[in-house]
Every structure is written in C-alpha cells, then in structure tokens.
Amino acid sequence: MNAQTDTLPPIEITPKDISAYRTGNRGVDYVHTLESGRPGPHVIVNALTHGNEFCGMVAVTHLLEQGIRPLRGKLTLVFANVDAYHRFDPASPFDSRFVDRDFNRVWDDDTLEGPDATVDVKRARALRHIYAEADALIDLHSTTYAVPPMLIHEPHAKIEPLSRHLHSPLHHLLLPGVKHPGRPLIQYGAFGDPRATPVALVVECGQHFARTSGEIAISVTMRFLDFFGLIPTDLAAQYPAEAGQPKRYEVTDVLVAKTDQFRFTAPFIGFEEVPGGTLIATDGSEEIRAPAQGCTIIMPARRPTKGRDVLSLAQRLQ
C-alpha cells in the first residue's frame, strides 16, 4: 500500500442535516438568493463543490443560521454537490468527494453541453446559470492532508484587490490558465476571462474534517462579504485576517496519472520544497522529477488514480 493511504485523520466535523435548506427561492434545490433591494454586486458563497469538504457547509449554514442579509446587491448561498455530500461514510471519508465525476473539473462548454449524464454534471448544469450571474464567487474547499490553508486564484489584475483584502490564509497559490484535466469552477466563463469583471477564488481552509477548517471558512467568508460591502465592516472586524506576509506561489504544472501504477517516492503531504532533479514519483516506467530549479509540491493525491490530476508543482514567488 502506498504510504499516502495508511491512516485516517480524526473526524471533528461531520455532515449536518441540511434538508431544511433544500427548498430555496431559485427553483434549484439548495440555492438561496438574498436580495437587499439596493444596487450592488451579486456575490455567491459556494459550499460543497466537493462532497466531503465540510468547511463550506459550516460557513453557509452559519450565514443562514445567523440570518445574515446583504446590505447591498444580492447574496446567493449554494450547497453545490449535495448528492456527494449525502454519501459521506466515516469509515471511508475520502470516497464522497464526488459521485461519478469531479464537480470541479467540468466547467467547460464541451462537458456542460455534452452527453455526460452523471449526477455531478447534471448538478453543474442546474447551477451554471446561477454562477453565470455572479460578480464574485468564493468557493470553499479543504484538503486531504493537514497543510496550511491557502487562497487559490488566477494571476489576474482584477482579483488582486480582493486577494490583498482577504490577506489570509497566508499561502497564496496563483493558478495561471487551465492546467487541470477539466476546467475548475473558478475558471468558468467570465471568471476565467481577465478582461471580464467577475472574480472567483478558491479557499482551501485546512484538512477536510478539522474543526478549524470550518472556523477559517467562516472567517474568510465574512471578510469576502465585507470587501463587497454586503455586511457591516464592524461585523467583519470580528473575523480579522492573520498577521504576517503572504507567501506566494505559482502553479507551473498539474500532473495527471497516466497509469494505475503511479507511486510517490515519499509520503508527501504538500508544501515540501524539493531540489531540482528530485525523484518525486514514478508513473509506470516513467520517472517524475522536480524541474531543474526545484519546486514546491502542492496537494498530492491520497490515492493516485489513472486519468486524474495527482499532484501540482509550484514555484515560490519573491
């Protein structure tokens, strides 16, 4: 067995019953749009892009339970891949990331308008017109391993003021262009267009089942809503950014397993800096080595699977 698959982490947060939120007001289950009645941006808080990443569910249920209403514009709250969420099994907690197809790898027209009939793609089709309305979207995720939380976004000038305002998590990962096999939600339509104004970013809030991941998701969401003027600044001030300078990285490669014999050479968890030439993994007979200048390992897969992305490589920016 690969060293990556040996132990299960403690499960400090488990799925809440969200059935009370099933019927929203958009004609699509688990979607709620709150209108201020005043001009302003349409801002979306998106939870459960991955079914076993509970921090977004914690943040969205917090907003609903607290009765947060937008001061201006509109606020839409989405529980995205609820079918995957409802399949959570604590005995195999990594298996409910999606049902049949990764909801965060389908955001291109070929997939959305193609023949794929998986429940995950059907859900994406049901939600796409809602995401297309957004001026801004925060997509709340968590990580397999307990690595530092991170912001992930395109290196577009349009998103820099938001990224600076959020400030923390203090690891910022710039993802230039489509590098994954299948387009992630933050690169869908206008989000991925540097000339269009809508912005989207991912926050990886920590390990999937850690209590702190839910707390970080709430905190960063409140600062996100404050940036767009949707909540009072003194409320957001109760959720301050962490002190310290962000560490910035740029993703240079996203590696996809070509065989079912992909093996890491060490139990990497993410953010290891490896010298140029280091043997990171083997994929069948192929060796995966760090580029000459060295690299930082980002989000190695716990269970590498043929045809899926299994690892990103990044360069630290000065």
Ligand SMILES: [Zn+2]
């Ligand atoms: Zn995720």
